[in-house]
Amino acid sequence: MRAWEENIRKVIPYVPGEQPKQKNVIKLNTNENPYPPAPGVRRALLRFSDFSYDNLRKYPDPTADALVESIAGYYHLEKDQVFVGVGSDDVLAMAFLTFFNSSKPILFPDITYSFYDVWADLFHIPYERQPLDEKFRIVKSDYEKKNGGIIFPNPNAPTGILMELDEIEEIVKQNQDVIVIVDEAYIDFGGISALPLIEKYDNLLIVQTFSKSRSLAGMRVGYAMGNKTLIQYLNDVKYSFNSYTMNQIVLAAASEAVKDEAYFQGTRKKIIETRERVKKELKKLGFSFEDSMANFLFVTHEKYWARDIFEALKRSHIYVRYFNHPRIDNHLRISIGTDEEMDRLIAFLREYLEERKEQGKA
Amino acid sequence: MRAWEENIRKVIPYVPGEQPKQKNVIKLNTNENPYPPAPGVRRALLRFSDFSYDNLRKYPDPTADALVESIAGYYHLEKDQVFVGVGSDDVLAMAFLTFFNSSKPILFPDITYSFYDVWADLFHIPYERQPLDEKFRIVKSDYEKKNGGIIFPNPNAPTGILMELDEIEEIVKQNQDVIVIVDEAYIDFGGISALPLIEKYDNLLIVQTFSKSRSLAGMRVGYAMGNKTLIQYLNDVKYSFNSYTMNQIVLAAASEAVKDEAYFQGTRKKIIETRERVKKELKKLGFSFEDSMANFLFVTHEKYWARDIFEALKRSHIYVRYFNHPRIDNHLRISIGTDEEMDRLIAFLREYLEERKEQGKA
Numbered sequence: 001m002r003a004w005e006e007n008i009r010k011v012i013p014y015v016p017g018e019q020p021k022q023k024n025v026i027k028l029n030t031n032e033n034p035y036p037p038a039p040g041v042r043r044a045l046l047r048f049s050d051f052s053y054d055n056l057r058k059y060p061d062p063t064a065d066a067l068v069e070s071i072a073g074y075y076h077l078e079k080d081q082v083f084v085g086v087g088s089d090d091v092l093a094m095a096f097l098t099f100f101n102s103s104k105p106i107l108f109p110d111i112t113y114s115f116y117d118v119w120a121d122l123f124h125i126p127y128e129r130q131p132l133d134e135k136f137r138i139v140k141s142d143y144e145k146k147n148g149g150i151i152f153p154n155p156n157a158p159t160g161i162l163m164e165l166d167e168i169e170e171i172v173k174q175n176q177d178v179i180v181i182v183d184e185a186y187i188d189f190g191g192i193s194a195l196p197l198i199e200k201y202d203n204l205l206i207v208q209t210f211s212k213s214r215s216l217a218g219m220r221v222g223y224a225m226g227n228k229t230l231i232q233y234l235n236d237v238k239y240s241f242n243s244y245t246m247n248q249i250v251l252a253a254a255s256e257a258v259k260d261e262a263y264f265q266g267t268r269k270k271i272i273e274t275r276e277r278v279k280k281e282l283k284k285l286g287f288s289f290e291d292s293m294a295n296f297l298f299v300t301h302e303k304y305w306a307r308d309i310f311e312a313l314k315r316s317h318i319y320v321r322y323f324n325h326p327r328i329d330n331h332l333r334i335s336i337g338t339d340e341e342m343d344r345l346i347a348f349l350r351e352y353l354e355e356r357k358e359q360g361k362a
Numbered sequence: 363m364r365a366w367e368e369n370i371r372k373v374i375p376y377v378p379g380e381q382p383k384q385k386n387v388i389k390l391n392t393n394e395n396p397y398p399p400a401p402g403v404r405r406a407l408l409r410f411s412d413f414s415y416d417n418l419r420k421y422p423d424p425t426a427d428a429l430v431e432s433i434a435g436y437y438h439l440e441k442d443q444v445f446v447g448v449g450s451d452d453v454l455a456m457a458f459l460t461f462f463n464s465s466k467p468i469l470f471p472d473i474t475y476s477f478y479d480v481w482a483d484l485f486h487i488p489y490e491r492q493p494l495d496e497k498f499r500i501v502k503s504d505y506e507k508k509n510g511g512i513i514f515p516n517p518n519a520p521t522g523i524l525m526e527l528d529e530i531e532e533i534v535k536q537n538q539d540v541i542v543i544v545d546e547a548y549i550d551f552g553g554i555s556a557l558p559l560i561e562k563y564d565n566l567l568i569v570q571t572f573s574k575s576r577s578l579a580g581m582r583v584g585y586a587m588g589n590k591t592l593i594q595y596l597n598d599v600k601y602s603f604n605s606y607t608m609n610q611i612v613l614a615a616a617s618e619a620v621k622d623e624a625y626f627q628g629t630r631k632k633i634i635e636t637r638e639r640v641k642k643e644l645k646k647l648g649f650s651f652e653d654s655m656a657n658f659l660f661v662t663h664e665k666y667w668a669r670d671i672f673e674a675l676k677r678s679h680i681y682v683r684y685f686n687h688p689r690i691d692n693h694l695r696i697s698i699g700t701d702e703e704m705d706r707l708i709a710f711l712r713e714y715l716e717e718r719k720e721q722g723k724a
Contacts, residue, residue: 003539004565007464007510013601016424027420036416045415045611049407054398056580058389059573062378086448089604102369122602148369177365203366211421218418218610239375240484242451248580249407249611 014118020319026344028335029319031186031296033215035270035338038263040256041216048249060248062239067251070258071223075195080228083235086245088185088209088222092151093119095205095224098237099179100125102148109138111328113157113183132156136290136298138163143171150175153183155191158323158333160292162191169194172201179230181205186294188213190272195225202227212295213268214257221246221254271295275336281346285353296335298328304356306330312352318345376480382681388706390697391681393548393658395577397632397700400625402618403578410611422610424601429613432620433585437557442590445597448607450547450571450584454513455481457567457586460599461541462487464510471500473690475519475545494518498652498660500525505533512537515545517553520685520695522654524553531556534563541592543567548656550575552634557587564589574657575630576619583608583616633657637698643708647715658697660690666718668692674714680707 018029048056064084072079085091096119100106103126108116110129120127130142136159143150150171155162172180172194180203182194187208195206210221224234238245257264275295282289282299289299300306310322310332321333336342380391410418426446434441447453458481462468465488470478472491482489492504498521505512512533517524534542534556542565544556549570557568572583586596600607619626637657644651644661651661662668672684672694683695698704 002564004461004541007461007540008595009460009463009599010595011598011602013598014605016421016601016605019421019423030421032421033419035419037418041418042411042415045407045411049404049411053404053407056399056403057395057397057577059378059381059392059394059579060582061381086604086607086609089606093603098371099366099369101371118602122599178369179366202364215419217421217606220422220606220609233370233372236373236375237371237484239378240373240480241455242448243376243378244451244579244582245448247448247582247609247612250609 009122011118011122014115018319022317024317026318026337026341028337028341028345029321029333030217031212031294031335032217033212033267033271033295034336034341035215035267037215037219037253038257038260040260041253044253044256045249047252052248052252055248059244060246060251062243064246064251066255067221067246070255074258075225077225078228081198081225081231083224083231083238084246085222085224085238087211087220088183088207089115090220090245091207091222091224092181092183094234094238094241095179095181095207096120096123096125098234099181099205099230100149102178104146104148106149106151107143107145107147108151109156111136111156111159111325113153113185114323116151132159136161138167140167140170144174147175147178149178149180151181151183153185154194155186155189155292155294157186157294158296158321158328158331159290159298160186160294160296161290162293165192165194169197172197172204176201176203179203179205181207183207185209185212186296188268189275189295190293198226202229205230210254210257214254214264215267216254216257219250219253221250271336274339274342277339278336278342278346282349285346285349296333298331298333300331301353304353306332309349309352313345313348316348318348371484373480373484376477380681384679386679388680388699388703390699390703390707391683391695392579393574393656393697394579395574395629395633395657396698396703397577397629399577399581399615400619400622402622403615406615406618407611409614414610414614417610421606422608422613424605426608426613428617429583429608432617436620437587439587440590443560443587443593445586445593445600446608447584447586447600449573449582450545450569451477452582452607453569453584453586454543454545456596456600456603457541457543457569458482458485458487459603460596461543461567461592462511464540466508466510468511468513469505469507469509470513471518473498473518473521473687475515475547476685478513494521498523502529502532506536509537509540511540511542513543513545515547516556517548517551517654517656519548519656520658520683520690520693521652521660522548522656522658523652524655527554527556531559534559534566538563538565541565541567543569546570547574550630551637551657552655560588564591567592572616572619576616576626577629578616578619581612581615583612633698636701636704639701640698640704640708644711647708647711658695660693660695662693666715668694671711671714675707675710678710680710
């Protein structure tokens, strides 16, 4: 070992979901939106290929004012209640670095977004996982012990299960000595946001993203909302890390996405309708799952192993997500695509299960 | 104080250079390139407003392969010797987090890029500033003491002074137990890169940026080059922080910028020629400065206070940079703009100094 290796921060990195490079796959493995971004995004891109082109040589606005203002306007907040970052991962990483500096462990569910323990390890933050109950529900009373902060997604990932607002309020209320982060990446698909609670509790931070309901995963935009003291602390750390994270094109394009309410409501509604229909179809095929309020379903089959189904789907170019983790290694997470994509998935599954049944008889 | 404030990482944030919002200013305060990005960047933007538009709903390639490949190809490196980030600030922040985990202080010059101490404070890294000599030169022997790592820009900022390659090699050689980072943000304006030394020293990391010589400050792209072990450690930390930092548009557009060698050489040459001409003009006006090999000059006047000149320039909508810091509070950093912009600067200075002289006589 070289001497300099002693000073290196060594981590086990997060492994992102597969991004298959071949064309013509049905990609239901990373919870992307099946519909393109709002048309205003295209207009913003055209401006940069035209009269705003020369501007690219200049630094972007470090305060990200245009985007912060759009988001604040949309949620009826003040600008100093909104923080933006390079995807909600950037926002969450900054929040861990800013708020979780206690010697007591932070708390999060055992089955949840798999980045929480990665950030905790990276920043040397102690943590304790709290087990979900047998129906994959967060157990409120687990979050009443002494801790250095709390984070959980709502709806939770990869389960899709939504927690009721009064339960969330209880957790926030019981933990006013620490910061509680509610990660609402999937809230726009039928859940009720805890956002109004930021007026009542100064220890609550809400994190959302443009990657799912706004169809902009490829552009990297996330945001946090909270009281202005929390947002100020977040900004101080962010400016000490990288003053210019949001590029000029992102600032313009994401602002346009926020402004097109009709498009947003339209795609949101389509995804929810498709999800509800797919729930019925999958039940008919012998899959079971807790009710999901996200843009994905977390399913298990009564007879066949998830991993086998996953491999069969992949062979036929349909990508879903399989986690080889304790308690969930017989589940598949299936993103909600277009109706046509879901019909192809269901047709494949129907045929596959039929074949397996035949093989079983033979 | 609320109880949760105890767990907050409190920092004094970096203050970026002013980004004036009014039009028709001559902006020579943040070392941006006066020429637009290469034409291929425009074509990449047009692709995203056209047939690649739908792709924006999907996550970008987390390995940033297209851009890494372009950079590696340009410098005749392997892909696993290149790391990319959201501007060189992101790359440097990741490098501090990854490589500077010693209880011994890291070393950097007292007059240098003002972000180094901000990152050290943010990550609780001990540091010691090494004073430049009276001619603002880095003193090589100051970097021979025990340390936890070394970083300096070459050419240095805000002085523009270039260090000879054999001196850099001496520092790298004397410090093989730690990582040495050479921050080459301004190397393309006439300096000689230390890049070939990465083949000889496994403790050397070279950091460069698209913000200056590639005219893409508004798009946020920086990169590091080193041996594959260093790059692997950097990537592990980066993937543990945010797997998807480089958005789809950036990956495509920045790759195009690398490919257009003729455009790059053309704008580089123009800036160097303008700089050399401006050096002569400013000398005639009574300014003095050490020789700069960057896209800026760091000047002081024999008779008049830098701060007064700064204020006068600003009133007439010409922005340069003034640092109210010990040892350099009678200097101005002036970015090299187009010939026309520099002519207007010189005309203003000539008139201003003439007036001051008249006032002095009266």
